[in-house]
Amino acid sequence: MDLVNKRLGYDDIQKGYPAKDGTFALTLTISSTSAMTPVIYIHTSCNVAPPQQCRLIELSVPAKYVNSGKPYDTGIINLETRLSDESSC
Numbered sequence: 001m002d003l004v005n006k007r008l009g010y011d012d013i014q015k016g017y018p019a020k021d022g023t024f025a026l027t028l029t030i031s032s033t034s035a036m037t038p039v040i041y042i043h044t045s046c047n048v049a050p051p052q053q054c055r056l057i058e059l060s061v062p063a064k065y066v067n068s069g070k071p072y073d074t075g076i077i078n079l080e081t082r083l084s085d086e087s088s089c
Contacts, residue, residue, distance in 0.1 A: 003028045003061075006037040025071075036066050043089055046079035055082075056089040 003014040003026040018024040028038060038061040045054045057077070065072040 001026070001043065002041045004039055004041060006039050038066060040074065042077070042079075044079050054089045055086050057083055057086045 040059040042057040
């Protein structure tokens with residue numbers, strides 16, 4: 001999974017992997033004073049055929065969590081369910 005500032009593209013990126021229990025924590029710090037549009041990209045091959053392909057799920061981080069010091073909890077995401085806005089990677 002990746003945490004990206006969508007306004008600046010992949011120049012500012014934090015990569016991570018979930019723990020065995022599925023939890024994860026990502027932090028993105030940028031030196032620019034420009035506005036941030038943070039998104040979390042989850043790459044998964046869950047429920048995909050053929051298995052060498054993957055699905056890309058994009059989660060927008062609400063603005064109230066940017067520079068607030070508060071963690072954003074994505075909640076539980078069932079990767080067996082297809083989301084309407086996901087794509088292939």
